Amino acid sequence: MIFQDMIDIRSLDIKELSDLSEALGEKAYRGKQISEWLCRGASSFDEMKNLPASFREKLKESCDPGRLEVLRELVSKDGTRKLLYGLGDGNAIETVFMKYRYGNSICISSQAGCRMGCAFCASGKNGLARDLTAGEMAGQVQVTQRSCCGEGERISHIVVMGTGEPFDNYENVSKFVRIISDEKGMGIGKRNITISTCGIVPMIAKMAEDMPQVNLAISLHAPNDEIRKKIMPIARRYPIDELIDACRKYTEKTHRRITFEYAVTKDVNDRDKDIEELTSLLKGMLCHVNLIPLNPIEEGGLKSPGRRRAEEIAEMLEKAGIPATVRRTLGSDIQASCGQLRLSAQAGANTENQ
Ligand code: SAH
Numbered sequence: 001m002i003f004q005d006m007i008d009i010r011s012l013d014i015k016e017l018s019d020l021s022e023a024l025g026e027k028a029y030r031g032k033q034i035s036e037w038l039c040r041g042a043s044s045f046d047e048m049k050n051l052p053a054s055f056r057e058k059l060k061e062s063c064d065p066g067r068l069e070v071l072r073e074l075v076s077k078d079g080t081r082k083l084l085y086g087l088g089d090g091n092a093i094e095t096v097f098m099k100y101r102y103g104n105s106i107c108i109s110s111q112a113g114c115r116m117g118c119a120f121c122a123s124g125k126n127g128l129a130r131d132l133t134a135g136e137m138a139g140q141v142q143v144t145q146r147s148c149c150g151e152g153e154r155i156s157h158i159v160v161m162g163t164g165e166p167f168d169n170y171e172n173v174s175k176f177v178r179i180i181s182d183e184k185g186m187g188i189g190k191r192n193i194t195i196s197t198c199g200i201v202p203m204i205a206k207m208a209e210d211m212p213q214v215n216l217a218i219s220l221h222a223p224n225d226e227i228r229k230k231i232m233p234i235a236r237r238y239p240i241d242e243l244i245d246a247c248r249k250y251t252e253k254t255h256r257r258i259t260f261e262y263a264v265t266k267d268v269n270d271r272d273k274d275i276e277e278l279t280s281l282l283k284g285m286l287c288h289v290n291l292i293p294l295n296p297i298e299e300g301g302l303k304s305p306g307r308r309r310a311e312e313i314a315e316m317l318e319k320a321g322i323p324a325t326v327r328r329t330l331g332s333d334i335q336a337s338c339g340q341l342r343l344s345a346q347a348g349a350n351t352e353n354q
Contacts, residue, residue: 010135111164
């Protein structure tokens, strides 16, 4: 099969695209031209009209343009768009496009599925299918910008908070950041990119070293190991003290504020004593707590105490000197949270197969 040997062209940076062009007998500047097309969301070589036809043929023979096929698109009343993209191999991933006052933001997936198995999350319910390539992550930004933004309008912010655990696919995520922030390409500032992790501790120091300007968000969801272990299997591997210690070192090194995500879950982590414990855990840290009223998934058995309780918790934290906000819920009318669309598509596929 020729496809197995195809070069994943969207995963190449401009230098590598130039080298590829030269290897195929063209001038190096063709690499920049290919990059411009990819940035514009092109997903076929035929579109790349300023390349000689003979070169386009050579590219077709040796390279995969990394097409993302829109399988479903849901548009919310608030302008949020949720896209289900089909990858070449039958896997599907979710991407969410959001409009904020400060600009357009995109939430991308880093893996097809996830193997972290958090109790409250739909993304991990069927385990990990595979890692996404850097190009499949870049493609989500480029193709979505093309379809969701008007002329001259851009995506300015990226959160790696869709399906998957980015630190379980570190090398590809890191290459993606390099490609997407390249000023000669999409030029999305590293300070406008946020990576969210369930807490794979060794990678926190690595990120501080490799990409100190990128923002870090930690899915904490509990004030202690006892509660955390019940809802997040990763807590059995990395105790909360080690996690917080790594976070402190991260802020010392980068001087960047960490966001702690906390899915407020009824009778699990939302009691006054839980919040008091959370307060002492985070006291004095350069951080911000993002409270998300739990978005219950089927078969999870976990419930949300409601937005009002999340707001109360935010007040408690603020009073104790810890900045906290309740996350704005965008796209709640379109299943825009956490793997729900992909899961429902799989369920649909399963019933069709039966
Ligand atoms: N694996 C990464 C990124 C993907 S999840 C991580 O764990 O951070 C993105 C965020 O959504 C995480 O904070 C995750 O814990 C949260 N989340 C997942 N399912 C949720 C649900 N049902 N309700 C509220 N938040 C949820």
